[in-house]
Amino acid sequence: MSTTVFDVIAIGVPDAVRVLRDAGITAVAELPDPAAISRTFDDAEHTWSVQTAEDTVRGRIVVSAEAPGGPLPAYLGVAAHRFPNHFTISGPGRIRVHRWRYVVGCLHVMAEAQATRIEVRHRTQRTADARERTGRWYWRRMRRQIPSVFDLDSQIGVEDEVYDGPALVTLAGSTQIRRVRLSGHLDPVDGRYHWRGTVFGELPTRRHTEPVTVAVDGSSAEGRIGEPTPWGHAIAGVGAPPFPVDDVVVHVPAR
Structure with missing residues (x-):
């Protein structure tokens, strides 16, 4: 190449x-x-x-x-x-x-x-x-x-965390193993961690912005399914990501 x-x-x-x-x-x-x-x-x-x-x-x-x-x-x-x-x-x-x-x-x-x-x-x-x-x-x-x-x-920066691998994806009451490619960064403006990426393959969803849970190696996070792409569905979330990050303190606001 x-x-x-x-x-x-x-x-x-x-x-x-x-x-x-x-x-x-x-x-x-x-x-x-x-x-x-x-x-x-x-x-x-x-x-x-x-x-x-x-x-x-x-x-x-x-x-x-x-x-x-x-x-x-x-x-x-x-x-x-x-x-x-x-x-x-x-x-x-x-x-x-x-x-x-x-x-x-x-x-x-x-x-x-x-x-x-x-x-x-x-x-x-x-x-x-x-x-x-x-x-x-x-x-x-x-x-x-x-x-x-x-x-x-904008493009993912060199300091952003990236995870590409299998994950448990729970959507509409169904849990499936899917390949995901996720990245994220700590936003200097709001002080919160923003993550996003792609869930590959078909998903049991009929509407956009549907809540989804993604779990990787025991860590899980809730996000939102976005519009479909040629490879699957876009996904995004704010707060602690479903993949491990190094040397980052993630602020999770109290509910």
């Missing part, structure tokens, strides 16, 4: 290098569409790994000629919920130009917010107008709304 982490991996998008260079982004890996065998997003490092016949290419953002799939049309034809840091560029003429400007706008919003993860909200995609608009003022208004229709997050 290559150790280089590109800013953008462009898959089957021949004009990507030119457009991104004009936007000030030069660390771009350009792959022809058939070269990409599979792609995997690391939710801890906020990077994509794209497997080709010769190597694995890593990058922070993927721009692809084809949408990643799903039950809903891509938002504005460029982004899909459950596929963070992944954008689609398709269509000819003016619609393609507008979509490129929108994607570049998303990258600029990420840079300004010092975010390393961006994902369109499910509600945004579900309620969006699926018509292909080419009006300049419409797309300018859409670009102004980027901070309110995407979820932005």
Whole structure:
């Protein structure tokens, strides 16, 4: 696997290098569409790994000629919920130009917010107008709304604790062994420990923000199940985490 982490991996998008260079982004890996065998997003490092016949290419953002799939049309034809840091560029003429400007706008919003993860909200995609608009003022208004229709997050720091392994997950009265990848940090603002990550595989849940208990090696903690991802479900909690942490005093408020 290559150790280089590109800013953008462009898959089957021949004009990507030119457009991104004009936007000030030069660390771009350009792959022809058939070269990409599979792609995997690391939710801890906020990077994509794209497997080709010769190597694995890593990058922070993927721009692809084809949408990643799903039950809903891509938002504005460029982004899909459950596929963070992944954008689609398709269509000819003016619609393609507008979509490129929108994607570049998303990258600029990420840079300004010092975010390393961006994902369109499910509600945004579900309620969006699926018509292909080419009006300049419409797309300018859409670009102004980027901070309110995407979820932005920052990368896990080197000082954060990370646990990747089996856990007992209790949800909706059912306890199962699941692989989890969890990380956390002590927030200097509120003085509390915040942890989050992914529970891999299917879970017996019908609604988001459902309470869940996660136990690792005799330690357990309550959290909330978030929206589904391509690999399972997001999970987050505040307070003592379900995995061991070193040299950290965790404040648990009295109830």
